[in-house]
Amino acid sequence: MAVFDKIQQAVEQGDPRRVNKLIDQALLESDPDSQYTLAEWLADIGYVEEAVKVLEHLQFLFPEESQLAIDRAGLLIEIDREDDALEVLTSIPEGDEQYPQALVVLADLFQTQGLLEAAERRLDEAIRLLPDEPLLLQAKAEVLLESGRYLESARLYTDLLAAEIEIPGVNLSERLAEVYSAGAAYEEALPYYEQALKEQSSPDTLFGAAYSAFQSAQYETAIRYAEELTAMDPDYFSAYLLRAESLNMMGDYSASYEAATEGISRDEYNKELYLFAGKLALKLGRETEGEAHLRQAIALDPEYMDAIQTLIALLHAQERSEDVLELAEAAVSNETDWAALYPAIAxxxxxxxxxxxxxxxxxxxxxxxxxxxxxLSNYARFLLEEGRQEQARQVIDELLVLEPGHPDWADWHQSAE
Incomplete structure (x- = not known):
């Protein structure tokens, strides 16, 4: 049996010691091309340390082959040996044919470390050497995007798109749409999402189009894309909430509620859908259903402030003080600052x-x-009823500043004197 077959068998048997022993044998017996193929295969199946070992051996044999160094550095980054990768990459001289590629890998390394300015400098140097290489321009556009420089990133993507550049695995229209969306320029993003959908429809692209339409107040368009999305992928749960929100903005509360409850039927652990359904049920006067939805949202997240506030407001309006206290005391028991609930609790x-x-x-x-x-009005009344005149006067003074013409505050002030 050939040594490579033995290595594969050892991998399948989960015997790492034998794998390493057989790799050592392969490094002694096989030719360099076969060893390089072995390194690629090991890296693909997750044996990255072993792949690095093979590449180190090859680089010892061929120290002038910079591509081996770049390949090894890329694998070192994968296994968090970033200092070693940096040492390998910086050893490649500027005049080397592979120097621009080394700069790109360095930029990737700096980008993963959050050193975006350092990453951009390496890419700028690579672009100076290869000004017409679209992959470098795209890489810089991504660094600019991560830096929050959306307009600069969009300009680069616009230039690539206008030049009809094709980059394998990258839909430039979609990337440009995502750059605009990241910068909250949703109206600018929408046409590029639509162009991307003409090229290839996918759930994420449909959601991006729907969300951009919603943020641009084009609610019918948002609904159409959300419906296309759920038809393509019924378990893309965010689409149900987006459709419900769009219908709500159009004033079709019944349809909005149906969309929210449809989403709940697909995703029973989505607290945002329960909250939205609860609020819509209350808007439709269906208080029992609204309360049930809100309680389910809180059951999923006992610290879900928006749901707790909404339910407490309902219970307070229904004069169910005991229920208010039961819910509120459970919420504030963890010592979190729940100041928004304090007036209802009081x-x-x-x-x-x-x-x-x-x-x-x-x-x-x-x-x-x-x-x-x-x-302040409720607090002042309470203080007056409790005989706390001095505190009441302070609160009433603030009421007089907020609503100086209100007839009750002057009378209350006299009562507090």
């Missing part, structure tokens, strides 16, 4: 005649709600 304690706790929560809410006339 009102619930007041309604259940637990005045000490009501005073505590009114006081907790006060710093965050000093610009809220409704809260």
């Amino acid at each position: 009102a619930a304690y007041e309604a259940t005649e637990q005045y000490g706790k009501a005073a505590d929560y009114y006081g907790r809410a006060y710093p965050a709600f000093r610009e809220d006339a409704e809260f």
Whole structure:
């Protein structure tokens, strides 16, 4: 049996010690081309350390072959030996034929480390050497995108697209659309998403088009793309919420609710869908269903502030003070700052005649709600009823600043004197 067949058999048997022993044998017995093929195969199946070992041997035999160094550096990066990769790459001299490729790999290394300026410098140097190489321009566009320089990235992609450049595995229209979307230029992104869809339709491209249409207030277009997406992939759950949101913006609340509940039937662990369905049910006057959806959202995430606030507001409006306290006490028990809930908690304690706790929560809410006339009004009334005239005067003074013409505040101020 040939040594390469033995290596494959050892890999299939999960025997790494025998694999390494057979690799050593292959390095002694086989020709360099076969060894290079072995390195590629080992890397492809995840035996990266072993592939590096083979390339190190080949580089010892052929120190002038810079491509071997570049290949080895790429594998070293994969196994987090970045310092070793850097040493290998910087050893390639500027006049070497493979120097531009080494610069690209260096740029990739710096980019993964978050050193975007260093990555851009290496790419600029490579572009100076090979100004017409589209892969370098595309690589720079990606670095600019990651740096948040969206317009510069878009310009490079626009130039590549205008030149009718083809880059294997890259849809330039889609990348340009994604660059515009990343910079929140959704109206500019939408035509490029549509162009990309003409070239090849995919779930992610459809969602990008739908989302860009939604952000551009083109709700019918957003709905159309979202429906195409769920027809292509019924488990692309974000599309259901996006369709529901679009229908809601068009004022079709019943259809919006149906879209949200359809999404829930596909993804029963999506708290955002439960929250949205809950809010729509309340908008439609279906309070029982709304409460059920909101409670399910909270069951999925006990610290889901938006759902908790919405449900507490419902319970407060229904004067279900005990239920408010049960929900609120569970929420605030983890000592997180839940200031947004404090006014409702204070009102619930007041309604259940637990005045000490009501005073505590009114006081907790006060710093965050000093610009809220409704809260200040409730707080001032409570303080007056509790005989806390000095505190009441302070709150009423703030009410007079917010609503100086209100007839009640002056009377309350006199009551507090």
